[in-house]
Amino acid sequence: MPHRTQKPKNNLNTKLARNIGERILLGEFQPGGLLPNEAAWGKAFGTSRTVVREALKTLMAKGLIESRPKVGSKVLPRSQWNILDRDVLDWHHAAVDRQAFFQSTQEVRRLIEPGAAKLAAEKRNVAQLARLETAFTNMKKAKTAQESVIADVEFHEALMAAANNDLLLPFGIIIEKALGDLFDFTTHRNPQPKQAIKLHERVLLAVRAADGKAAIKAMNTLLDNTDGLLAPVSTKGK
């Protein structure tokens, strides 16, 4: 896990939410099924009902469960799950095949990022462009593979932000996870890819020039390259 800007909170309710959340994502508790009641969790974990309730509240807020008196907490259908929530995505990530997960992130990036790059080229303001430039500079300056990934993620998030559409922001999380996996898969023999720099530079140039079409093309090329990076790697995921 190369990048981690926020230290994870380790309160009891957070830990319990993580525990239950992971198990839901793993399929131990299936959609439509019921969770043990609050008292049972409390006994199982040696915590008060207060903690249990706050953990369940967290899961409710993320769309994983729904609670009603006399009934209990029911796992909601997957369509209700807030998969683009950072925690939920983490739990999902821990539960599924790495290779398949990466493929689905790539699929989504194919949909979003070229169009987002176009929007960014057409609508970015100076501050947003500056942020993108900084991220690119940091990619070039990066000494370690880890620094490089962090700057890479920041580049793509800056691009998303430059598209000036709030509804696109949650996608940053997907990119973050995707690049994190890419790092895990390829970093060993690919410490500082010069080609990646060039590909990102082309995106930056297009955005700087406010050239939407070029931005699309550059981003697609970048994603082509990303696809290629993963292919030759042996499956070592879970």
Added chain:
Amino acid sequence: MPHRTQKPKNNLNTKLARNIGERILLGEFQPGGLLPNEAAWGKAFGTSRTVVREALKTLMAKGLIESRPKVGSKVLPRSQWNILDRDVLDWHHAAVDRQAFFQSTQEVRRLIEPGAAKLAAEKRNVAQLARLETAFTNMKKAKTAQESVIADVEFHEALMAAANNDLLLPFGIIIEKALGDLFDFTTHRNPQPKQAIKLHERVLLAVRAADGKAAIKAMNTLLDNTDGLLAPVSTKGK
């Protein structure tokens, strides 16, 4: 508001979360700023601290705030907000200009839906196709404009599901809101648009025929039409 499948919970903690959430989205509490502490909310609302804490937990889970002892609850930067969460999107929707919001949903739909339609055409299984067919049938059978919108939303959500990529599911919420607005804006003089049926049928045929390219084209045409629907309407949003 034409479609509402789940009755809204009216527990105290839910109401308080909504109250605070709306005010954050409205900008009354700005990112980086602090919320009043738990005791203050309790006094202001005449509720126990338990309720306040569960409300705040909800907001934490949605990425709106972050709490630390001695400091309090800080509003997080917008990039952390889970805007694709149903509640957050509702609050956002209530806070922004309707016309601008609709435009941003259209922008996102332009990115996602054609590609999603392609994936659906290529990867859908029989059950998923059947769901799509049913939704389309319901669109045709719809007696009222309201029924029509519900079926329309279901059609697009079924399409999303047929793409077989969990990461795309959260987008259903955007479509739901977008079509809801469209309904509010245009339904008066556009009770049952035959053209819309035809456009959706083309998408369905492409998916049925597993023709990815045709699916993209059909969806783009559909979105062109959607754009056109809004344009001539006078601004009556807030």
Added chain:
DNA sequence: AAAATTGATTTGTCATACAAAAACTATTGC
């Protein structure tokens, strides 16, 4: 058979107390 009543179970809310974290302040030692 349908409707109203009762009973049991689970979540929802309240009140109070104390623990733990973290910023702030004062003190100490050099």
Added chain:
DNA sequence: GCAATAGTTTTTGTATGACAAATCAATTTT
């Protein structure tokens, strides 16, 4: 003077016990 240190204070975190409210299931009543 300054830095490390130790205490102080404020705010959230957790525990406990009690009761209210919602709701499903069975029972009774009509």
